[in-house]
Amino acid sequence: DAKTTQPTSMDCAEGRAANLPCNHSTISGNEYVYWYRQIHSQGPQYIIHGLKNNETNEMASLIITEDRKSSTLILPHATLRDTAVYYCIVGAGAQKLVFGQGTRLTINP
């Protein structure tokens, strides 16, 4: 079973920051937080991951709370191409991803 809770859907205006929350209150000390997204008719795409520090890359920023029980994925300047289902996943080791239902993010013009 997925160990994360995400809102089912969210909307954001084009050009604004999209903030996607995720709760993972049962996360273990050695588990990372990963974010993937799935654009319609494509396979999931890795976005970013983190353990306890905030992380930033060319796609997004990841803010993890100090107690590690929740996190927020930030897309700083959302575009129409960011419309997708976003999955927050926690886990350790290399074997598999346990996906939940994800958040369907719609970017509106």
Next chain:
Amino acid sequence: ETGVTQSPTHLIKTRGQQVTLRCSSQSGHNTVSWYQQALGQGPQFIFQYYREEENGRGNFPPRFSGLQFPNYSSELNVNALELDDSALYLCASSLSGQGVKGYTFGSGTRLTVV
């Protein structure tokens, strides 16, 4: 650098038949994982192959089986197809040791069982 290629893209089969889905992994990747994604759901882990052997399996019956070849490409075989097997089947390749952040997914095979 080529990505993950899956074939066919779409497939229609009759209940009770058998199906083989194929996956070519990304160049340099030696591990292949398969996922099943039912409509409106997140992908579910089926199994992973590393060095031509199964290296972990999800909650799927034995009629789901796989192979990995020396060139790291892979097949997913499903016997005795059931209507509930209708789904998008995703293949992901990775390099052992990189962890799940290194997964590259293909675009999937859409299987419809009628």
